[in-house]
Amino acid sequence: MVILAVESSCDETSVAVVRDGKEVLSHIILSQIDIHAVFGGVVPEIASRNHVVHITRVFDKAITDANIKIDDIDLVAVTKGPGLIGSLLVGINAATTFAFAHQKPIIGVNHLVGHIYAANIEHDIKFPALALLVSGGHTELIYMKEHMDFRLLGTTKDDAVGEAYDKVARTLGLSYPGGPIVDQLASQGKDTYDLPRPFLDRTEYNFSFSGLKSAVINLVHNAQQRNEAINIPNMCASFQASVLDVIIEKTKLAATNYNVSQIIVAGGVAANKGLRNRIFNEIPEKEIIIPSMEFCTDNAAMIGAAAYHQYLLKGALPNYLLGGDSTLSIEDQ
Template identity: 70%
Template sequence: MIILSVESSCDETSVAITKDGKEVLSNIVLSQIDIHKVFGGVVPEVASRQHVEHMTQVFSEAILKANITIEEIDFVAVTQGPGLIGALLVGINAAVAFAYSHDKPIMGVNHLFGHIYASQIENEMKFPAVALLVSGGHTELLYIKDHYQIEQLGSTLDDAVGEAYDKVARSLGLPYPGGPVVDKLAHTGKDTYKLPRPYLNKEEFNFSFSGLKSAVINLVHNAEQRNEKIDVANMCASFQESVTDVLVDKTKRCAAKYNVKQIIVAGGVAANKGLREKLAEQIKDIEIIIPSIKYCTDQAAMIGIAAYYQNKIEPAKKDYFIKGDSTLDINQS
């Protein structure tokens, strides 16, 4: 089964061709990071216009690189949410137009499910499993009983972890995107600021990072008022130690409570070196699978892999209307 998939939920324009829920024949990603750097973050209107400008080119490159004919494509999959509404609309309209013009079935895929299934590309998912989904917009702990049987156990009550990284980076005068920069500097510094660990109720699996973010911002502000210098590397190390302590501890306890066979770590923050190292250090008795860096960030291959398994439950249709609203809840598909 060959699937053409489209991802445009934020600032990456991506089209991929995948085969049998495993093999990636092509995965073209056009990033807008350099465009949004000047603004210090993603500007939705700018992202949408960039998608419009480059979508056709990305479609053509994906099909050409996969070395297939359009006739060989079985159906089209597209991210239908969550994400930036304008950016999503560009991808959905492009996917629907392609499906209609070539008489192909189409389905909408939850963006978060795509991140989870990115782990299937280079590994084999084993059930039951717990997934730690960490990105710029999401921080979730999920129980996965089987393919597409996913239950949310906990989520962030305020800032997502990736959002907290970017805001802390901005307060320290670091460039956008802040997550990779903070991670890199953290490995050159020490945990000298001893920031709080926002565990909330240790028996629950929800997260909260707004207080931690505010603690960093307040320290920086107070230092500026006293004309004191903040050690940026040490602050990055202190912040990252706090974040990863909480993420790893909750994931470890969640996996033990549900007696799972595997821990899946997915989303853009899964590329964080500090998080990967701490997971490996502290969890020895359960297999941990994490996509390689290129499959952690937003890209269309993960949507194609998720679509393969979704199609087994609810096959793609030729009504050319994306049904459902996966922008509201991870449990909606």
């Protein structure tokens, strides 16, 4: 099955061609990072306008690079949510127009499901599985009994982990996106600042990072008022140590309580080198799979990977009436 997949939930315009949910024939990502860096974050209106400008040529390049004809495409898949509604609708309108014009079946895919199935491109998900989904907008622990079966165990009560990274980076005067920079500097520093570990209830799986973010902001502001220098690598190392202590402990707790066969780490923050190093070292008793760096951030290949299994179980939409949902839950398909 050859699937043309489209992803436009935030600021990446991406189209991929994926065969049988595994073989990535082409994978085009047009990033807007440089455009939004001046604002210190994604501006929704600017993101959606740039999708409109570029999405047609991204479609063309994905099909050309895959060395296929339009007749070879069996299914069109597009992210339907969650995400920025303006950005989502650009991808949905482009995908449904393409599908209708060429009389191809179409399905809408949950963006979060896509992140999880990014790990299935190069690995095989084994059930029961636990997915740790960490990104700029989400921090969730999800139990999977089988393909396309999701139970949300815990989520963030406030800031997502990637959002906290970006806000801490901004406080320290670092550029956007802040996550990779904080991760890099953390490897050069030491955990010398006394930051809290926001475990909440140690017997359950929810997260909270707003208090940790505020603790960093207060430390930095107090130091500035006293004309004291902040050791930025040490602050990054301290912040990251606090985040990872919480994430890894709760992941290990859920993996043990649900006796899972495998842990999947997915989402943009799955590219974090500190997280990758520690989770393998601290949960050695479980098999852990993580997508390659290119499949961690928002991309269409992951949508194609998820679409294959979704189509096998549920088939395509009966028509081309597909809408977007900016707050779509992992449990809603």
